[in-house]
Amino acid sequence: MSKILAVFKREYLEVVRKKSFIIMTLLLPFLMAAVMVIPAMLAMKGMEGKRVAVIDGTARLGSAFAKVEGEDPTEEFFGSGEKPKPGANAAEAAKRAFEMKIDYVAAPGDTKAAAQPYLDRLIGKDGGHAAKLDGVLVVPADAFSNPDAKLLYYSRSATDLIAQERLGGIVNHAVSRGRLAARGIDAADADRLLQRLRLEGVKITKTGEEKKGGELSFLVGFVFAALLIFPNLIYGQEVMRGIVQEKTERVVEILISSMPSMQLLSGKILGLAAVGLTQVGVWMTMGGLMALYTGGAAMLAGVNVFSYFNLGVLPWFFVFYLLGYLIYVCIYAIGGAISNSEKEAQQVLGPLMMVAMIPWMLAFPILQNPESTLATVLSLVPVFTPITMFMRVIVSEPPAWQLALSVALALGTIWAMFWMTAKIFRVGILSYGKRPSLAELVRWVRVA
Amino acid sequence: MSDEILLKVEGVSKSFGPVRAVDELSFAVRRGTIAGLLGRNGAGKTTTLRMINGIFLPDAGAIELFGAGDAAAARDRVGYLPEERGLYRKMKVIDQLLFLAEIKGCRPAEARPRAERWLERFELADKKAAKLEALSKGNQQKVQLIGALLHQPELLILDEPTSGLDPVNAVLVRSILKELKAEGRTILLSTHMMAEAEKLVDEIVLIHQGRAVLGGELEEVRASFGKNTVHLTFEGDGGFLAGLPEVAQAQVDTNVAELRLAPGADTQRVLAAAVPRLRLSRFEVAAPSLEEIFIDQVGAGTLAAVEAPRVVEAVR
Numbered sequence: 149m150s151k152i153l154a155v156f157k158r159e160y161l162e163v164v165r166k167k168s169f170i171i172m173t174l175l176l177p178f179l180m181a182a183v184m185v186i187p188a189m190l191a192m193k194g195m196e197g198k199r200v201a202v203i204d205g206t207a208r209l210g211s212a213f214a215k216v217e218g219e220d221p222t223e224e225f226f227g228s229g230e231k232p233k234p235g236a237n238a239a240e241a242a243k244r245a246f247e248m249k250i251d252y253v254a255a256p257g258d259t260k261a262a263a264q265p266y267l268d269r270l271i272g273k274d275g276g277h278a279a280k281l282d283g284v285l286v287v288p289a290d291a292f293s294n295p296d297a298k299l300l301y302y303s304r305s306a307t308d309l310i311a312q313e314r315l316g317g318i319v320n321h322a323v324s325r326g327r328l329a330a331r332g333i334d335a336a337d338a339d340r341l342l343q344r345l346r347l348e349g350v351k352i353t354k355t356g357e358e359k360k361g362g363e364l365s366f367l368v369g370f371v372f373a374a375l376l377i378f379p380n381l382i383y384g385q386e387v388m389r390g391i392v393q394e395k396t397e398r399v400v401e402i403l404i405s406s407m408p409s410m411q412l413l414s415g416k417i418l419g420l421a422a423v424g425l426t427q428v429g430v431w432m433t434m435g436g437l438m439a440l441y442t443g444g445a446a447m448l449a450g451v452n453v454f455s456y457f458n459l460g461v462l463p464w465f466f467v468f469y470l471l472g473y474l475i476y477v478c479i480y481a482i483g484g485a486i487s488n489s490e491k492e493a494q495q496v497l498g499p500l501m502m503v504a505m506i507p508w509m510l511a512f513p514i515l516q517n518p519e520s521t522l523a524t525v526l527s528l529v530p531v532f533t534p535i536t537m538f539m540r541v542i543v544s545e546p547p548a549w550q551l552a553l554s555v556a557l558a559l560g561t562i563w564a565m566f567w568m569t570a571k572i573f574r575v576g577i578l579s580y581g582k583r584p585s586l587a588e589l590v591r592w593v594r595v596a
Numbered sequence: 597m598s599d600e601i602l603l604k605v606e607g608v609s610k611s612f613g614p615v616r617a618v619d620e621l622s623f624a625v626r627r628g629t630i631a632g633l634l635g636r637n638g639a640g641k642t643t644t645l646r647m648i649n650g651i652f653l654p655d656a657g658a659i660e661l662f663g664a665g666d667a668a669a670a671r672d673r674v675g676y677l678p679e680e681r682g683l684y685r686k687m688k689v690i691d692q693l694l695f696l697a698e699i700k701g702c703r704p705a706e707a708r709p710r711a712e713r714w715l716e717r718f719e720l721a722d723k724k725a726a727k728l729e730a731l732s733k734g735n736q737q738k739v740q741l742i743g744a745l746l747h748q749p750e751l752l753i754l755d756e757p758t759s760g761l762d763p764v765n766a767v768l769v770r771s772i773l774k775e776l777k778a779e780g781r782t783i784l785l786s787t788h789m790m791a792e793a794e795k796l797v798d799e800i801v802l803i804h805q806g807r808a809v810l811g812g813e814l815e816e817v818r819a820s821f822g823k824n825t826v827h828l829t830f831e832g833d834g835g836f837l838a839g840l841p842e843v844a845q846a847q848v849d850t851n852v853a854e855l856r857l858a859p860g861a862d863t864q865r866v867l868a869a870a871v872p873r874l875r876l877s878r879f880e881v882a883a884p885s886l887e888e889i890f891i892d893q894v895g896a897g898t899l900a901a902v903e904a905p906r907v908v909e910a911v912r
Contacts, residue, residue: 150701150703154699155699162686162687397682398678398680398681400682401651401678402678402696402699404650405650405651405671405676406700407671407699408668
């Protein structure tokens, strides 16, 4: 036991003392935040002061577009009830971002001819005299009468979805109003009839608690699944590298002559698992502090953050983290033991790891439909259990027997793999250059 | 020296694919002795030591450490210095030593003062906090040796303990090994340097192509070859010595010659033949050197083919 502890300590301290580990641990949360926040900020900045020309073939939408420049565009997105308090920076930025300048042109008859100069301006062919345009919307003359009429939106990028969505909404609203007016319904009635209702997702749990925010637990699911799997892959590689290194540096002779391979392997794996937990612990503490800070601010503003996130899933995170870690690491340990270089080991393990990543690639359908046959079956296959079951735990409440069964199956698999790994490890790790024959391998598994 | 057998190797064989590295090898090491496992490169020395350390499992035969008993407990009573350096390059010397002691069941608190004493002794005290990769090869070898000693093993297994050491360090290591023997520890070492073995070991096992060709107490082995060897140092052309009727086998170099006499030959007749033709500064009748025995047993064929001009063989 004290030997396991010695190996455990060595492995743990060796990694934790590395500068790269410390830097990575402290910096990654900021990097991740930067990766998510910066593009969003850039996108918002890009939307500032958008200028769109509207070529109206019906010549009847002038008043609808005249209203746009004055109105608060955020209302549509946040609803009037929960709108951020005026003066809040984010709200101001969003408002600016959604602002649009409209050049309205009534062009009854030939919209094509009327649109041409604006299209030239859009691509800068006019020599750049007039103010630059970001988009041109063409409304056909038969928009009110022809149900198959199509609105055309020209822009330099086809991905300007928010502007497209919004312009389409304005035109459709006005057209519907016009059609209703043609049936003799007055404008005020039409507006009331056309008022859209907002939809809010509410998650209900067995204890009767109500949780808001389906999308948010979706996001939480992704983030936690990533936290669950990536450290495992990183430290699995570390185990593999360590084993290959001990082989090339011949330390392994001393190790093997001092303790049974099972103890050596246990110490190594547990040491690096502790490293992984340390790192994830630091990340969660940092994340928690940040959440407390921003959450505190949100609470002050009257929003209860804990209605979005269920603290009860945290213990499950650690359970599935450890299960996943032990499963992957055994695979990596075997890879390291039977290979003579890191490169060789990577080649052996590449395809295996692709298989292990299947649930990650299927994250979307699993999160969307956590009780489906696909999700249930995957969560009961030991190699896939950790990620799949944890995603299910986050977004729904899997039956207790499934949870128990998946954990039991995973534990059984780990035990079997651990035993086999120790045996293969014992043979593989000393076969410098020459692979053990199958007969030799079987003999070692029996005897070692 | 007692008659207690500490290590018994019995009919052990080990093959790697088609290569038979060790072939029905048997020998025993008594408590309190220094035993030398001698042989040429590739004779099977390292494979034998690895099997004794439980790194390889023999294909056949049995290895008994400290009498029949718990193999796991026996591990902690053995110290092992592998042939190639086996240390973590990125670890500090002192951490490395404490780790090596700990995996042999010796607590760091116990091992630390010992480690510091040994580092002092090996002139490495200033390297305590250095990373291993910053040390020279010789110093790494010394660290490795300290690592094998810290848990105060009863049996020390050393694979080429002085390889890579300069002569001063080699003398230091040899004197330490003699001290350890005086403390009652048992040492099994392998070497292909006969001069070293001659200075150090009590018993030898000479192996060739995986088989023991010779074994026993060093002095007995030498005596068994008889006091029939004449060592000469001289000026002049000694070529004729090989052709004397009393000489069965000869190695004649520029100024020295080692002559093995035929059974019953009279050393005085050799002296009488040499005196008129050479200016002698030494004429000694002795048992053959270990090196001569070694070459005689395992290397004569190779040497005769490669270095024919140097070795003159006269077989009557």
